[in-house]
Amino acid sequence: MDEVTGTVLAGESYEPIRGRLVVEDGRIEAVEETDTESTDIVVPAFVNAHTHLGDSVAKEAAVGLSLDEAVAPPGSLKHRRLAAADRAELVSAMRRTLRFMRRTGTVSCLDFRENGEYGARALREAAAPVDVDPFVFGSDDPAVLDVADGYGASGANDDRFDEERAACDARGVPFAIHAGEPDATDIHPALDLDPDLLVHMVHAERAHLDRVAEQSVPIAVCPRANTVLGVGDAPLRELLDHTTVALGTDNVMLNAPSMFREMAYAAKRFDVSSREVLRMATAAGAEIAGLDCGVIEPGRRAALVVLDGASDNLADTEDPVRAVVRRASALDVKRVVG
Known part of the structure; x- marks a missing residue:
């Protein structure tokens, strides 16, 4: 079992949730809202169309x-x-x-x-x-x-x-x-x-x-x-x-x-x-x-990008969705899961 913590852009609306993802056998078991010290931003991994x-x-x-x-x-x-x-x-x-x-x-x-x-x-x-x-x-x-x-x-x-x-x-x-x-x-x-x-x-x-x-x-x-x-x-x-x-x-x-x-x-x-x-x-x-990814929700494949929300580029951003789309870069990627 693995845990990924931080601000999670969850569901089809990508609403920011402060908490954690529980991942088991490559799949998302749970998305839980909870206190966390992590400044990471967790987004679905990309599919280049x-x-x-x-x-x-x-x-x-x-x-x-x-x-x-x-x-x-x-x-x-x-x-x-x-x-x-x-x-x-x-x-x-x-x-x-x-x-x-x-x-x-x-x-x-x-x-x-x-x-x-x-x-x-x-x-x-x-x-x-x-x-x-x-x-x-x-x-x-x-x-x-x-x-x-x-x-x-x-x-x-x-x-x-x-x-x-x-x-x-x-x-x-x-x-x-x-x-x-x-x-x-x-x-x-x-x-x-x-x-x-x-x-x-x-x-x-x-x-x-x-x-x-x-x-x-x-x-x-x-x-x-x-x-x-x-x-x-x-x-x-x-x-x-x-x-x-x-x-x-x-x-x-x-x-x-x-x-x-x-x-x-x-x-x-x-x-x-x-x-x-x-x-x-x-x-x-x-x-x-027909791929089982692109959205962070229970039951889906855990294909994720974990960004360093405390990086010099992303620190102090007020909207994590806008930050990911308009500002984030490869230098902000901490790891890719799945």
Whole structure:
């Protein structure tokens, strides 16, 4: 049995409770309000809702490039660098990124993995010794579902994905697709595929939002990557008003996969509350992937980030939720549990 004490951001509302968590066999047994001298802040561990871990082999290589030049298939810089990397280099680079994610509080990510079965198996190998469990959206061929957890399509303007959608239906696994990143032209075609997850939706308009709500399609947004690539800002307030929205960091070549940085950027740039952003970084991604984490409550997996509330950065903050979302950094992490 383990105890974690301090200010606990508990339940789906992340209300601060001064007390302790009782953890047994990796699960939360109890959340108890009690006197404690601990100044720690305990939050649910993060779920990064959209990554491309493969391009860890080319960090910062795409500075100044457009979306098409940087990441679009098949001839972008990213795809050229992936093709040039041997397996050992690829696995090593992804493993380093996964270790960084773990140290900064992320226990799972929803990764769009390029290069079919080869790519999916390489990611499984990279993750094996690291305590981050990627939910793998494979690509290239329906046969990738023998290895992956779902299928991740590049975009409805790139190809038809009816066969891949049908294969996901047959296996009962999710189908996800990029949509509305460079412009709005691929959003309706993407929605026609009845996806289980849309990524980006920067250029979503009223008709798209109505369909998203009607079809109950969750969305992963990546604000920092959108800014780096110059494609615009997602209508985050409107997206949240229509569906579940989760937060991702997108391509490792563009940004460090830090949920602290992504939360702070989203909270300060958009008309959203700190609690909404914290949910986007934790429970929302977990719900999309069917993971048993993202919320601190009895019966849940004990996937937690313990922050030093007495650090030079966090001491004297008046609202722990705002502090976690807008101020906290990797330097404040004391430990990651689960």
